[in-house]
Amino acid sequence: MPDESEDHSDSVGGWAKKYYLTSRALIESTLRPYDIGRTQWYVLHQLVTYGPTLQRDLGQLLELERATLSGIVTALVRKGLVTQEADATDQRQRVLRITDAGRALWSELPDPIAISSSVAFGGADPADLAAARRVLQEATRRLNAHIAPPS
Structure with missing residues (x-):
């Protein structure tokens, strides 16, 4: 059991959070000149790497709420980087595809x-990275x- 007086900012969890936030800031600053957000990049990555994807499935893959993903997709469609079409087998579902402009930007x-x-x-020791990953x-x-939830 952790000591309640422990400095949580210096805990493993604290450092994991600091790493995440700093890494996210670097990713965002890298993409800013291209007018692409971090999550927009992940959507484009999915579509370039794996091809057309159901919007519902993309939300599950990226662990995004439906409303959040909807806004991201709307922005990508408005920019002309992605198309959103009804699925041929289930008209209620939307299929996302990257456009030629999206491929060019990518x-x-x-x-x-x-x-x-x-x-x-x-330059980090591979054994240290493997231990951190585990x-x-x-x-x-x-x-x-x-x-x-209990089964």
Whole structure:
């Protein structure tokens, strides 16, 4: 049991949060000149890498609320980077596809995840990175199991 007087900002969780926030800031500053937000980049990445995707599935993949994703998709459609069409088999569902303009922009975009990882972890000992990954994976698994509704 952790000591209640412990400085939480210097805990593993505190540092994980600081890393996340700082990494997010670097990603956003990398994409800002292209007028693309971090989550918009993830949508484009999905569509370029895996092809047309149901909007519902994209929300689940990116762990986004429907309303949040709807706003992001609307912005990408308005910019002409993505199309949104009714699914051929279920007209209630929307399929997202990248446009030619979206592909052209994608070819210009730097990979903000690679940049962030390179800056943060370049030169780090692979064994240390593997240990950090294992610890955070297990912590995430335990938290998910703890909050999961009983079967």
